[in-house]
Amino acid sequence: MSRTARVRLFLCAAAVIAVAYTLACTGLPHFGAAVHPYGARAVGATLKQRTANTISSINFDQRAFDTLGEESILLGSVLGVSALLRRTGSEREARPRPVRVLPSTSLFGVLLLPVALLTGVYIVAHGQLSPGGGFQGGVILATALHLAYVAADYRVLRRIRPRELLDTLDAVAAGAFTCLGVAGLVAGAAYLQNVLPLGTFNTLSSGGLVPVINAAVGIEVGSGVIVLLAYFLDQTIGTESGDGGTEPNRPTDRDEDSPCPT
């Protein structure tokens, strides 16, 4: 297809989709309606489980099976990236050069890195009580570590980032979530059932299984994001092609007269 034909085809189709979707949206319930069937049920179930944060209760208790799938997607993404960005025969390790950083930037990093780490831990640990939880806190933890890269340079980040360990930690945390589900079966209940003592409402130990799964997810997300970024950074900063240039991009033959480079 020529470029103009392609764009025309797409625009015609997009117009049809836009009209249909707009019409569909007119059938949605009005904004701010007082009745929300699912919300009412979920909040009720949350209070019954003595969990203060409804979102965490939905994520790690009521619909924990969804979350199990979601964090498996993260594990799969980390594994996939590690397979796709592995060092091939034509690439070798490059030594990242030290970079000059403004002293104020360094100071900022040194001061804020521990603060950011602490914030991440807090957000993970209080997931069952207040907004936040394993996913959000894990991302903050990973971001905190990368302050070292912003405030110093890549060599410093490498020194404080035990990649092999984090790789293993990521997998262990993912496996822990799966195993925590079996606890329910062992106790004679259903898979992923919240069988731990529920504790007192609005205290750190409340919510039974929720804080435990929350912690596993926090560790998995934190280490997973660090490892993901590590592969990407290594690919761009820590690797050079063996032949000094980029890989020759061979054109691919297709059912088309003119092979197109992507």
Next chain:
Amino acid sequence: MNASDLLPLAVAVPLLGAAVFAAVGRLLPRLASDILATAWALADLVLLAVLWHRANGRTLTNWVGGWRPHDGEGVGVVLVGDPIGVGMALLAAALILAVTVYAWRYFAEPPSGHPGTFPALILLFEAGMCGFALTGDLFNAFVFFELMGAVAYALTGYHVEDPRPLQGALTFGIVNSLAAYCSLTGIGLLYARTGELGMAQIGLHLADHRTDALVVAAFVLVLTGLLVKAAMVPFHFWLPDAHAVAPTPVCMLLSGVMVELGVYGAARVYWTVFSGPGGIPAAAVHEVLVTAGVVTALLGAVMCWQQRHVKRMLAFSTISHIGLFLIGVALLNAPGVAGTALYVAGHAGAKAALFALTGVLLDQYGSVDEHTLFGRAVRLRWSVGLMFGLGGLALAGVPPFGTGLGKALTERAAGADLAWLPAVFVLTSALTAGAVLRTAARIFTGAGATPHDGSDAQTRGDHEEPEVREPGRPVPLPMLVVPGLLLAACLAVGLLPGLGAELARAGRLFTDRAAYTAAAGLPAPAGPAVSATAGAAATGTGWTTEGVLLGALSGVLAAAFAATALWGPNLTGTTVRRLGGLAAAGSRRLVLPLRRLHSGRLGDNVAWLATGIAGLLAAFTALK
């Protein structure tokens, strides 16, 4: 622990395996890693077999986390294992085991420092497929669907030394992700209207409204993600590009079961969510999907015949068969579902075997090009060649292969609906099988005229990276045993007594919305019960004379097509010349433009994706 607890475990076991491989894979020697992966795959297969046996043709349900609904209101996720769903999971687990064994000696050197990556990804893929097949919750289905996808993109691009796999994986990833956003948007619309995420629950609440633009848009958007995965025309453009470049074991999984899961998902979502009052009228679904199925089957067959790159050929053959499966489920009756289920099982065996044998060619000759390999694999004639030919016959649906029985049952159900549909089945399966037989004869016997390269550019299959780094070694035993066993399984599907009857029952259960709703612990749906048996023919469950004859006809036609391609150029005479001229003109007028459409450009793929969505929206809006 009762039988229904096995439902979540069918997902948890492979997930745990993936975590174990990701954690300790680097510490294991190669042999230990292979043995552990095989044991793990076998464990999940055994678990699902026990589940199938314990369910005994009934529907098992499991509320994960014990969140049973009270008075029809709940907040949890339900897993529903009806025979068709458990059967799909069982099929996925069987293929995963086959692939694990096949890959024993396949990757001579796993990625440096990550020996556990491949088995871990394969097990995650299995968890995604099992979860998708067994869930009764729309959002949960989406999650497992995405798990399948994310892992499949990585597996497709596994050979990173070559830019082509990365390109194929990128197209696959982007097109399927866009489609997944559509599905999520559709789920959002349904949730906004009903406040529910369970399939049966949404279906119940849709009855409170009439069928309006929101329901149509939601139906089309949810189906888009599933049909893109199923590679229905015009959503199919990603599939040949991904299949041609993915590692062979991955192709076996993609073609054998993942693509079929898209069709399964579409059928499941229709029956549980949209088949009642306030949903989508059956006539509309029937008309649109049967039409799409016929177009998909024909286009796949024509394009399959045109290929010389063997993996691309098999990919187009998969597209053609997907069209036939679509027709089968779009008949919207129990016999159609039962026949299609049997057909899918048989096809998985045959297609995975053919891909596995193609992997042997790649391993031995570093090429999968029909013309380059002409007459080169004569020494493998009685092992690989024979199995390749048998695989071709199985694709044609020759009795007593399982594909033949599945095709016969689906054909009969389709013929009761529209008299000309069986012709589509016979013709398309003959064309795709003919292409396979033609390839087998050329590569393994050097039969016929030397193939000449056409004037138009084609996708060639040489200069492939050999996937194994030890040239000149004998063919590893697993690479011969696995395709043999897969073909035997395809045969067994056709010959096992009672399987047809069991699947006929399963089809009735699959199309019974009231039974599904009751199994999910909900009140019976209001309104008239949708009778799935309306318009159904007398249901047979085994071989009939007509079925055997049509299967044999497909086989004979396939052989005739192959013979024409092989020896046609050698014939002389005015009639032959005239026929040759006609064929060339037809090819120039019809086939070349069709091939030009398959440009492999990402932009084209996205434009076609949008066109397909717009087409479906227009069709269902007109027919609702």
